[in-house]
Amino acid sequence: MSEGDEQTAATATGREIWIEKYRPQTLDDIHGQSEIVERLQSYIAQDDVPHLLFSGPAGIGKTTAATAIAREIYGEDNWRGNFLELNASDQRGIDVVRDRIKGFARSSFGGDFRIVFLDEADSLTDDAQSALRRTMEQFSDNTRFILSCNYSSKIIDPIQSRCAVFRFSPLSDEAVGGMVREIAAAEDIEVTDEGIDALVYAADGDMRRAINSLQAAATTGDVVDEEAVYAITATARPEEIESMVTDALNGDFARARSTLDTLLTETGMAGGDVIDQLHRSVWEFELSEREAVRLMERIGEADYRIAEGANEQVQLESLLAALSLDE
Incomplete structure (x- = not known):
């Protein structure tokens, strides 16, 4: 079966992955990173692209920006031949830097330069980063490097100083909601306003x-609503989190513990997810400043202990108990 036939079959059976189907193809299509897009377009327009370092959390456009740059420089027909993508979390050793990257950088394929995109570069060992630094110097005439990472602090300073650093921020609610609405319209899916809000949250x-949550929720029924989204994403409703915290602060530990047990056993949330939602929601609760500070202190302590391997349920119950006992 040819590649085109496989894509057609995938579409017909609903197996096409929407995050790839709706991945932006150009910089203009990228949602929510307008300032970064403007600077990148300026580099391309002036034909003066430096080494680039993209940092920020997952799912906010770093890889998409790298491939969009290649498409705009080389064109849709030629960009793949001038673009080498490596995932450093899978290929961390110094041999990858010395062999694959050097082999690609040495070869010529027309044009002024080729692009090496190294995803999750913060997973590279220090030795591999040192080798990469030397490679960036050696082949700077005909190769541009785009590095992507979650934490730029894990990239050695000699590499950072050779790159134009772009810090991608989490996407705004408006950017996420707008993209979700576009995909829902394109796929002829009915999504309620509450469903959109739940997907954004x-x-x-x-x-x-x-986008993954939208695709998953769309398989559960005719309408994507709030209930479908929270069920498919194993996410607690904000009001459930607020109710649990409020009960604990009011001294009703038993009721707060019952809500926590529901989230862990029925909703299927992991302890770390509960901590994340608590942290996100602290300042949205109608708490006094003193109560918010108490809650943040307890969240930080529980988060550290869970990260160190402590039992999640025990630590979360301990957090609620401490809130219930504090005066």
Whole structure:
């Protein structure tokens, strides 16, 4: 079966992945990163693209921006031959830097330069980063490097100083909601306003998560509503989190613990997810400043202990108990 036939079959059976189907093809199509897009377009227009370092959380457009740059420089027909993508989390050793990248950088394929895109570059070992630094110097005449990472602090300073650094921020609710509405319209899916709000809340600035959640929720029924979204994403409703915290602060530990048990066992949330939602929601609760500070302190302590391997349910119950006992 040819590639085209496979794509047609995938579409017909509903197996096409929407995050790839609706991945922006040009910089203009990228949602929510207008300032970064403007600067990147300026580099391309002036034919003066430096080494680039993209940092920020997952699902906000770093990989999409890298491929869009290649498409705009080389054109739709030629960009793949001039673009080498490596995932550093899978290929972390110094040999990858020395062999694959050097081999690609040495070869010529027309044009002024080729692009090496190194995803999750913060997973590279220090030795591999040192080798990469030297490679960036050696082939700077005919190769541009685009590095993507979650934490720029894990990239050694000699590499950072050789790159134009772009810090991608989590996408705004408006950007995520707008993209979700566009996809829903294109796929002829009925989505309620409450469903859109739930998708935006569950995504927390991650476009990829929002699109995946929409596709998953669309398979559960004719209408994507709030209930379908929270069920498919294993996300607690904001009011459930607020109710649990309020009960604990009011001294009703048993009721707060019951809500927590429901979230962990029936909703299927992980302890870390509960912590994340608590942290996101602290300042949205109608709490006094003193209560908010108490809650933040307890969240930080529970988060650290869970990260160190402690039992999630025990730590979360301990958090609620401490809130119930504090005066």
